[in-house]
Amino acid sequence: xxxxxxxxxxxxxxxxxxxxxxxxxxxxxxxxxxxxxxxxxxxxxxxxxxxxxxxxxxxxxxxxxxxxxxxxxxxxxxxxxxxxxxxxxxxxxxxxxxxxxxxxxxxxxxxxxxxxxxxxxxxxxxxxxxxxxxxxxxxxxxxxxxxxxxxxxxxxxxxxxxxxxxxxxxxxxxxxxxxxxxxxxxxxxxxxxxxxxxxxxxxxxxxxxxxxxxxxxxxxxxxxxxxxxxxxxxxxxxxxxxxxxxxxxxxxxxxxxxxxxxxxxxxxxxxxxxxxxxxxx
Numbered sequence: 001x002x003x004x005x006x007x008x009x010x011x012x013x014x015x016x017x018x019x020x021x022x023x024x025x026x027x028x029x030x031x032x033x034x035x036x037x038x039x040x041x042x043x044x045x046x047x048x049x050x051x052x053x054x055x056x057x058x059x060x061x062x063x064x065x066x067x068x069x070x071x072x073x074x075x076x077x078x079x080x081x082x083x084x085x086x087x088x089x090x091x092x093x094x095x096x097x098x099x100x101x102x103x104x105x106x107x108x109x110x111x112x113x114x115x116x117x118x119x120x121x122x123x124x125x126x127x128x129x130x131x132x133x134x135x136x137x138x139x140x141x142x143x144x145x146x147x148x149x150x151x152x153x154x155x156x157x158x159x160x161x162x163x164x165x166x167x168x169x170x171x172x173x174x175x176x177x178x179x180x181x182x183x184x185x186x187x188x189x190x191x192x193x194x195x196x197x198x199x200x201x202x203x204x205x206x207x208x209x210x211x212x213x214x215x216x217x218x219x220x221x222x223x224x225x226x227x228x229x230x231x232x233x234x235x236x237x238x239x240x241x242x243x244x245x246x247x248x249x250x251x252x253x254x255x256x257x258x259x260x261x262x263x264x265x266x267x268x269x270x271x272x273x274x275x276x277x278x279x280x281x
Contacts, residue, residue: 003090003278009127010087010108010117016041019049019075023059026051026074037118039107040078045114047107049078084109087116091127094119095275121271122250128274129246138245139238141277142259143167144267151179151226158182158225169256169268172229178265180229181258187228235260236269242277245269 016039017026026038030053040049055077084107085094094106098121108117147161148171161170162182172180235258236245245257249271256270 003092004127004131005087006085006089006091006094006108006119007087007117009091009123010119011123012108012117014039014107014115014118016045016115017051017074018042019073019078021074022070023056023072023074023077024069027056027069037105039082039115039118040074041115047082047084047109047115049075049080050082050107051078055079082107084113085119086111091119091124092278092281095124095278098124099272099275099279121275124278125246125271125274126250128278129243129250132278133241133243135281136242136277137238138236138240138242138259138269139266141242141273142238142267142269143169143273146171146258146265146268148173148265149182149225150174151224151229153225155187155223155225155228158228159187162187166272167256167268167270169270170225171258171265171268172225173265176264178233178235178258178260178263180225180231181233181256181268182225182229183256185255186230233258237261238266242269242274246274249274 015029015033015035017029019040019042029038030036036053038051039047040051042048051074059072059077083097083101083103085097087108087110097106098104105118105120107115108119110116143166145165146167146169147165149158149161151172151174158170162168162184168184170182171178172182234248234252234254236248238259238261248257249255256268258265259267259269
């Protein structure tokens, strides 16, 4: 089977920084362009490192936090020797590399090793939706053992389920009905900090609400799955084309789609499943 070439779906040009740029500049670029990764290039535009949101999270727990971002340079926290892929290779190779190295994006280089683009999981999923319809059904690649929680389960319990399953998703089920889904992004938007109110400890949500929604500040004694889930998610059936799930992800900006049959939740499809379907063909 002939797969699309990487150059057909890669993003170009790429937002880059040099290893001697400040983290303050790198942060501004990520915010301005709404991206989760930057490529670090040398004087010949060859990729020599990567900087992601995860690197900033690791920074927050280390000694470097005592210094202002303007005084920290990119090469102090970047990941060296990034995995790259040639622009003339197929998306199948890109999918295999992402799965092998557990990464979400690859710098794309030309025959001279110079950066010409970026290919991400989302790009691969888009290609599957457009070019590979009729190959597989949802039930062949979905996670059928996706963890479930009730709306009243604590966030701590939901996080435990989420962190211990490869789908990184939790289906919120009320009785036999799917009422929501929790993804890592839902957890990331929450920042619970202890406060004292009339001699009692409470917990307050200070962060922006998930998905960019605007609303009041709430206090929770014990936040639950219902407080953080994405309610009434769009779903797909087990006998539908896997390309339909991929299309829904691209159309709505999702990274996962729950699988239901006659209203009963059966599992979930995530981008990882789409990549595996391409890599194993």
